[in-house]
Amino acid sequence: MKRLCSPPYNTQEPVVLKKIAHDNNNEDKTDDHSNTANDPISDVDEDDLVTGQKESIDFPTRLGKCEVCAALEARYTCPKCEVKTCCLNCVRIHKKELECDGIRDRTKFIPLKDMTKMDFMSDYYFLEECTRYVEDRKGDRVKRYTRYNCELPIHLYRLRQAAKDRKCTLKILVQNFERHKENTTYYDWKTKKIWWRIKWIFVNAGSLCYVDEKCLEDRYLRDLLDKYVNKESEEEVPEKRKLEYYQSKGVQRLKVLLKSEGIKKCKDRFYLLDVNKTLKENLRGKTLVEYPCIYISYEEDASGFDVIDSDEDVEAVTKQHLDNLETYRQAVLEKQRREKDKSSSTDEEEDANDIIAMQKLQKETRRKERQRKREEYERKQNNNFLFTDEQLMEVLSSTTEDEEDQDQ
Numbered sequence: 124m125k126r127l128c129s130p131p132y133n134t135q136e137p138v139v140l141k142k143i144a145h146d147n148n149n150e151d152k153t154d155d156h157s158n159t160a161n162d163p164i165s166d167v168d169e170d171d172l173v174t175g176q177k178e179s180i181d182f183p184t185r186l187g188k189c190e191v192c193a194a195l196e197a198r199y200t201c202p203k204c205e206v207k208t209c210c211l212n213c214v215r216i217h218k219k220e221l222e223c224d225g226i227r228d229r230t231k232f233i234p235l236k237d238m239t240k241m242d243f244m245s246d247y248y249f250l251e252e253c254t255r256y257v258e259d260r261k262g263d264r265v266k267r268y269t270r271y272n273c274e275l276p277i278h279l280y281r282l283r284q285a286a287k288d289r290k291c292t293l294k295i296l297v298q299n300f301e302r303h304k305e306n307t308t309y310y311d312w313k314t315k316k317i318w319w320r321i322k323w324i325f326v327n328a329g330s331l332c333y334v335d336e337k338c339l340e341d342r343y344l345r346d347l348l349d350k351y352v353n354k355e356s357e358e359e360v361p362e363k364r365k366l367e368y369y370q371s372k373g374v375q376r377l378k379v380l381l382k383s384e385g386i387k388k389c390k391d392r393f394y395l396l397d398v399n400k401t402l403k404e405n406l407r408g409k410t411l412v413e414y415p416c417i418y419i420s421y422e423e424d425a426s427g428f429d430v431i432d433s434d435e436d437v438e439a440v441t442k443q444h445l446d447n448l449e450t451y452r453q454a455v456l457e458k459q460r461r462e463k464d465k466s467s468s469t470d471e472e473e474d475a476n477d478i479i480a481m482q483k484l485q486k487e488t489r490r491k492e493r494q495r496k497r498e499e500y501e502r503k504q505n506n507n508f509l510f511t512d513e514q515l516m517e518v519l520s521s522t523t524e525d526e527e528d529q530d531q
Contacts, residue, residue: 191216202227282310285317289340289403292385292410306413307336316340319402320414323351327420328365340403344396345374348419352377372421374398380418380428385410387444392429393418 186197189209197207199214204223208214218225229249233242275283279295286293296303307320317340323333338347350358352369360366369377380393396405396417406415418428 189213201225278309281312282308282317285310285315286411289317290407294384294410294412296413302413308414317403319406321347321402322414322416323348324416324418325351325366325369325420326418327368327422331362331365333360338402340406341401343399343401344379344405345398347402348374348377348379348398369419369421376421378420378422380420380430381405381409382416382418383410383431384412386431392431395430 186200186207188207189195189197190207191213192209195209197209199208200206201208201214201217201223203225204217204221206217206221206223208217214225217223229245274280275295283293283295298304305320308318310317318337319340321335321338323335325331325333333351335347350356350360351363351366352372352374354370375398377398379396379398381396383389383392383394386392394409409415420428
């Protein structure tokens with residue numbers, strides 16, 4: 124028994140040509156041409172057949188035309204940018220042109236009226252993942268706390284306290300920071316000395332960087348720079364030939380700058396250091412994060428470096444910033460007080476109006492009640508007309524006295 128099936132959207136079946144290779148050398152070529160002429164399918168071009176095959180597959184969809192090639196009907200929608208595409212090549216082109224990774228944005232705003240059950244479930248799963256992420260961080264010994272809510276190890280505590288005794292503020296980062304991992308600064312408990320890790324950056328030599336892992340705080344800055352800017356120095360320094368201009372200038376004519384931390388606009392601000400003072404004296408009154416980063420330039424006016432003239436300048440800028448914050452806070456408090464007074468006065472007026480309206484309503488209610496009692500009495504009055512007026516006056520008078528007592 125044959126089963127009848129409904130035809131597809133396009134009932135025209137694609138025509139496929141199958142070429143058969145004849146290896147018989149005795150066959151006449153003219154016969155082949157005659158057979159080809161008699162075959163009606165042989166007149167159809169292969170390109171037309173391929174086009175017809177594509178058209179047979181390309182049926183209208185609800186997505187419309189492809190937004191990349193605009194030739195075929197779209198079949199796919201990008202989860203992130205919602206671009207309609209028809210094939211893999213168009214998907215790749217749209218990712219390249221729009222720099223789209225094709226990953227759906229799970230935090231994209233969706234109006235409440237457009238949300239579906241799938242959107243609610245997606246948000247629920249997203250919150251579950253956030254909860255698991257937080258719980259995982261709580262269980263990680265490295266990432267579950269910061270330096271501000273935990274006790275420092277004894278060696279870091281001693282180092283920070285020693286820097287504080289020298290009027291230097293030292294800030295320690297969390298363990299997983301790269302700058303903390305590479306820091307080799309330590310405090311020698313026996314000699315009561317700090318050995319600093321210093322990062323030297325020569326800005327006029329392509330930001331060439333050198334690191335000294337152990338620099339005693341009592342050494343002069345010129346002695347620490349000697350191996351870099353002195354040609355006759357016996358210490359081997361890689362790529363020292365790039366420092367020829369620094370060597371020609373001499374250490375006394377170089378501008379040595381310390382990256383500022385903990386002040387307003389500290390990103391582009393620097394302290395000017397004195398090469399004729401010790402490292403301990405140069406770091407006095409400064410704020411450091413893990414270890415000092417020192418920039419060296421041979422230019423008189425180094426571009427891109429906002430040099431802080433003195434500590435008084437820092438104090439003045441900080442004081443001005445605090446004054447501005449206090450002024451802004453006072454203005455906000457004054458504005459809130461005015462709004463509160465205005466709202467309170469408005470509330471009082473509204474309360475007074477409500478009381479007046481309530482009193483009017485009560486008077487109207489009492490008037491209607493008296494009218495109702497009069498009508499009820501008139502309907503139930505007795506046939507004895509001698510006492511009718513007296514009883515009516517008694518009822519009305521008692522009602523009036525009760526209402527007057529309520530009004531008072």
